[in-house]
Amino acid sequence: MLTEAETPTTRDLLTVIVTTSVTPSVPSTELLSSVLKSFSRHCPCLLDCRVIVTFDGYEQITPVARLKKGRVTPDQAKAYSLYKDNVKNLILENYYDLCPSEDKVPFAQTNAEAEYGSPMDPKNVVHYTISQTPSKKVTFIEPSRRLGFGLSVRSALRVAETPYVWIQQHDWALVSDFPLKPLLSVMRESESGGEPEAPIKYVCLPAVRMLSYESSLGGATPPVLRNLTSSLGRTFSPASQPDIKIPLTPVFFWHDKPHICSTTHYLKLVFPSRLAVLRGDFIEDKIGQRARAQMKEGHVRIARYLWLRSQINQA
DSSP states (O other): OOOOTOOOOOOHHHEEEEEEOOOTTTTHHHHHHHHHHHHHOGGGGOOOOOEEEOOOOOOEOOOSSSGGGTOHHHHHHHHHHHHHHHHHHHHHHHOOOOOOOOSSSOOOOEEEEOOOTTTTTTTTTTEEEEEEEETHHHHHHHHHHHHHHHHHHHHHHHOSSEEEEEEETTTEEEOOOHHHHHHHHHHHHHIIIISTTTTOOOEEEOBBBGGTTTTGGOTTTTTHHHHHHHOOOOEEOOTTTTOOOEEEEEEEEOOOSSSSHHHHHHHHOOOTTSSSOOOOTOHHEEEEEEHHHHHHTOOGGGOEESSSOEEEEOO
16 A cells, blocks of 8 residues: 555556457457557556456357457457467566566466346356466456457456556557656546546547547537537646646547546446446447437536547557
8 A cells, every 4th residue: 555655656556458359360469569569659657557458259150250249260269369378478578577486477367257237137147267467467357258348348447456547459559649647647636626527537549530529519519518628628737747738628428449547437437237338338339428418418527538639540
């Protein structure tokens, strides 16, 4: 535990959650390698944080692949097994240093269950394995069958022990520098009373096409949302670093692309019950429209923001 005199580091505050699944490129790790290289280039402290990697499963082995439905070919199933080994090695190379007394990376394994849907149906459970290094610096989650993005994220959130998480899909890479440390300071300060009407609990990184998001809120946008943008969107600065500027604007949607969020807020808002997100669901499909409706009704404490400078690209 930290004493009052100690200042928490990024590693104390944030866990990186990486979601991955079968892609046409398996067993190659090119997509994820590009992501990690972008971390090193544009936000190196992400490589010092704890990391949780979720390997989503597949549903069926079929002659014709339909990856979005969880159906893979026999060759893809074999390649995915090799891919998981390749990803584990890649993550360990970037995140874990062996102690002098260790000749291989030690892991502790536990079993868990991802529940969803009606509790009356005993089939509404997916079993998964959690493998962790002793320091919990690296964690791998492997379900017995398909979870989907939403339940993969929830499974990782339940393991995370930091107050914030960085959600990272395997095919979105940073293309410009990101001020993670000062942004975390701004988020912490906003939740401790600095922004009582709109604490900053979620910050999404924009794709290139979203950089004009704020100026695109024209006449078709409901007045209440334009007013929220005008009143809440501005440049923030950490109390200890007033020269650093963090431009944020409210965003009226929940995007799955890379974002930072309060761990507690994520679990309470997105996953209040086993019925909120079902197996195979994407969070933005289930939560996005509901979030926009709530913002129209004036529920500004949902506290979602978009970072206006940094960019991400999808591979």
